[in-house]
Structures are given as C-alpha cells and as structure tokens.
Amino acid sequence: MIDIKTFAKGDGITDDTAGFQNAVDKAHETGETLYISGGKYVCGEIFIKPEVHIKADYSWGYRMDRPGNAVILQKDENQKCVLDMTNGNGATIDGLSITGLGKGGCVGILSRKKDYGKEEDAYRIENCRVAHFGSHAVFLDFIWCFSVRHCMFAYSGGDGLAINGWDGFVIDNWFSGNGGAGFGSQGPNAAVTMTGNRIEWNARGGVVLDGGSHYNITGNYIDRSGSAAINLHNTSIVSCTGNVIYRSGKFEGAVADSAQCILDGCKGLTFTGNTMNVGRDDGNRGDWTPNYALRLANLENSAVTSNVFHNGGMTGLIDDRGGHVNSVIKDNVGCVYKM
Secondary structure, eight states: OEEGGGTOOOEEEEEOHHHHHHHHHHHHHHOOOEEEOSEEEEESOEEOOTTOEEEEOOOOOSSTTOOOSEEEEEOOTTOSEEEEOTTOTTOEEESOEEEOOSSSSOEEEEEEOSSOOSSOOOEEEESOEEEOOSSOSEEEEEEEEEEEESOEEESOSSOSEEEEEEEEEEESOEEESOSSEEEEEEEEEEEEEEESOEEESOTTEEEEEESOEEEEEESOEEEOOSSOSEEEESOEEEEEESOEEESOOGGGTTOTTOEEEEEESOEEEEEESOEEEOEEETTTEEEEEOSEEEEEESOBSOEEESOEEEEEESSOSEEEOOOOBSOEEEOOEEEEOOO
8 A cells, every 4th residue: 555644744734735646646656555544634636546546444423523533624615626536437435534614616526527438437435424515525427337335425515415427326325414415416317226325404305306217216214304305306217115204394394385205207206115204303493394295296107105104294195286197196104293
C-alpha cells in the first residue's frame, strides 16, 4: 500500500489537495492501494483515476459529530465536489469519511460525465460516510454500472444518493436526514436493485423516482420521510415488496392528501407485501402523519395487493384517483388510526 501520510499532513489545517492528488496519481501508476491513515485532510477537488483503490479503516459513527478517524474535509464552499469520479473507471472508494461545509453547491462524491460513454463505469463505493454537503451527498451523473454498499449518506442539502443512469446495486446503506430524497433520480434511470437500506428523515421523500424502469425495491425500512416514503411517477417494470414504511409526510401534516406511498402513472408495477403505520416525531412530538396509506392514479398492467396498513393513515387507507388500465387493487387490509 501507499500511505497517504507520505504525501499529505492530515492535520485539519494544511491544504492537502495537491498532496492527496499526487498520492492518487501514484496509486494509478503503480497499481498499489492508497491507504488513508488517521487524520483530517482538507481538500479541494480530487480527481480519481481508473482502477484506483482508496481505502481507510472506517470508524465513523451515525451522528454528525462522529465522522471517524480518517476524514476528508471540504476545503472551499465554491468547489464542485470533493472526490470527482468522472474518469475513475473501475475505481473503488472504501471506508472514507467525507465531510462538507453544509453550504454552497458542493457534492461529496460526484461523477459528471457528458454522456454514458462506450463502456461500464463499474464504480464501487463501500463503507463510506458522506455527510453535510450543500448539494447531494453523492451524485452519479450519466452512470453506467455501479455499486453502493454499507455506506451512510446523510445531513446534506440535496439527495443522499442521486443518479442519472442505470445498472446499479444499492444495498445495506443509511440515507439519513437529507434535504432532498434518500435516493432520487435526476434524469433517465433504470435497472437498480435496492435492498436492505434504512432510509429515514429525508425531507423530499424516501425513494423518489420520476420516470425510470426495472427497479427492485425490496426489504427496506423507510422512516419519517418529509413527503411520501416511496414516490413513483411514470415508472415501469418495478417490483416493490416487503418494505416497512413508518410515519411518512412529516412536513405534510396539514396536507389532506399526504400518503405513505404515491404510485402515479406506473406500468408493470408489483406493489405487494408492504407494511405501513402512521406516527409522529421521536418523543411523541410533531404531527401524526400521513393521511392516507396509498395514493394511486393511472396504473397500467399493475398489481397493488396484500399490503398491510396497521393504522395506515389518519383519514383513509387508499386515495384512489382512478384512470387504471388492466390493474388489480385488492386484499389490502388494515385500519385508519384513531386518536
């Protein structure tokens, strides 16, 4: 391995941008792993090279004041990102804690290609904590083939993970306390497997897809979203099963049609075996939300069946606005919450 301390100080004061970039370049040349030993590295934009493996022994915690021992700090509120993955085909980022200033338009990890290119990107982002950025924690634009596992993307102004692209695995992550969605689409998007994630307290919603197709959204826990926990608009070929959805609509307490999930204009949707419950903030504070378990409209060749609404809404269970074609909505059981 190459030790970053050969190139950078990591004292939390020195501008380590040049040293960190030199270390990345060296790792690209030699094929060695770049090891990030304990320290706080103040960095501007770092450009990741193809097939580079950057690794830290992760020790970060959940709360904002627990970034861990090996931390990359955003240097300037005007920079576009901290790690630029645009030309990092086959690169792996493992165990890093990347912390922003909480203002400006900076993204923690960014891919900003102009098109999808001629081959798969195959980025791997694992065991990382990316938090407190003014924009998205992670934005993969024009991404083609990626995996995000065992990470925490949190406390940022935009989405926890935003994508424009396809062919991804999003498994066993925390998406917590972001101003946008936990996971959101920013353009064409497809072919993503989302399993075993905890998606909580995100203001714009838990999983928010506009367009897109071929999603497997299975076995996630989605808690206290500002709007709907799952919001699918004009999506197609989606299997959404076995998710636990709790107290959505935190910022929509007075909105009459707030719902745990919004399914609008979907084609080829299987929405079954999900469990929902109303609630309020921790410590029994805040509004009880939402008003409905489901809001449905314009479904085609879809099945919304066998979901359980144990206190699924405050007003009703299903706000069905019709317009469905060749779709089945039945055997959804539960009750409205009574104060």
